[in-house]
Amino acid sequence: MAQFPQASFLTSAWQPHQFPADHGAEVAFAGRSNAGKSSALNALLGRKDLARTSKTPGRTQLINFFALGEQLRLVDLPGYGYAKVPRAMQQHWGELLTRYVRSRVSLQGLIIVTDARRGFADHDRQLLDLVGVLPVPVHVLLTKADKLNRNEAVLVERDARAQLEQRASVQLFSAVTGDGLDEIRRTVLEMLHRTEKKEPR
Numbered sequence: 001m002a003q004f005p006q007a008s009f010l011t012s013a014w015q016p017h018q019f020p021a022d023h024g025a026e027v028a029f030a031g032r033s034n035a036g037k038s039s040a041l042n043a044l045l046g047r048k049d050l051a052r053t054s055k056t057p058g059r060t061q062l063i064n065f066f067a068l069g070e071q072l073r074l075v076d077l078p079g080y081g082y083a084k085v086p087r088a089m090q091q092h093w094g095e096l097l098t099r100y101v102r103s104r105v106s107l108q109g110l111i112i113v114t115d116a117r118r119g120f121a122d123h124d125r126q127l128l129d130l131v132g133v134l135p136v137p138v139h140v141l142l143t144k145a146d147k148l149n150r151n152e153a154v155l156v157e158r159d160a161r162a163q164l165e166q167r168a169s170v171q172l173f174s175a176v177t178g179d180g181l182d183e184i185r186r187t188v189l190e191m192l193h194r195t196e197k198k199e200p201r
């Protein structure tokens with residue numbers, strides 16, 4: 001079922017001046033490449049062709065913006081940790097990501113997508129530290145939960161919670177079975193609407 005039936009691709013950005021107008025509210029998804037970020041976005045957007053946009057050659061290094069309706073957006077941040085990418089390009093991503101996260105007034109929440117089999121890892125912590133200075137909620141999505149048995153899943157979730165303490169909320173998710181889809185949808189909606197009673201930063 002489409003979770004956001006009005007969703008449409010908005011634009012891609014390689015430089016901050018290409019970001020869409022900084023009004024309204026948006027929730028950004030970040031994760032190491034291959035973590036399952038596109039599959040999660042796909043499940044949320046409910047339209048395979050949309051989230052696949054971010055996967056087309058040339059777009060994986062960009063920040064991709066999707067409109068959910070009037071002034072609401074989901075943002076697909078570039079996957080980090082591509083071993084094969086030249087160093088200069090990795091540096092550009094890092095800078096673009098930092099600029100985006102630190103300067104974006106409409107950013108209302110960050111979803112860190114990570115493979116549940118690895119759990120919350122060093123590269124995820126670096127990202128958390130990057131946004132840790134901002135007053136936006138962070139939610140960790142432990143994806144590919146279908147690859148774990150029940151006991152393993154419970155342990156992974158418990159371990160991630162212990163590591164994160166109060167800095168982020170955590171959930172298990174599977175794009176294959178749809179487990180956790182309602183929870184991530186609810187979380188994203190809460191983040192998007194937290195602006196309504198709040199002054200801009």
Ligand code: GDP
Binds near residue numbers: 031032036173174176
């Ligand atoms: P991205 O690079 O983070 O956007 O990762 P993708 O969404 O492209 O997923 C990477 C690989 O993991 C693909 O082969 C997906 O089919 C697979 N994958 C993604 N999510 C899941 C999941 O929930 N369960 C399983 N079993 N595989 C998944």
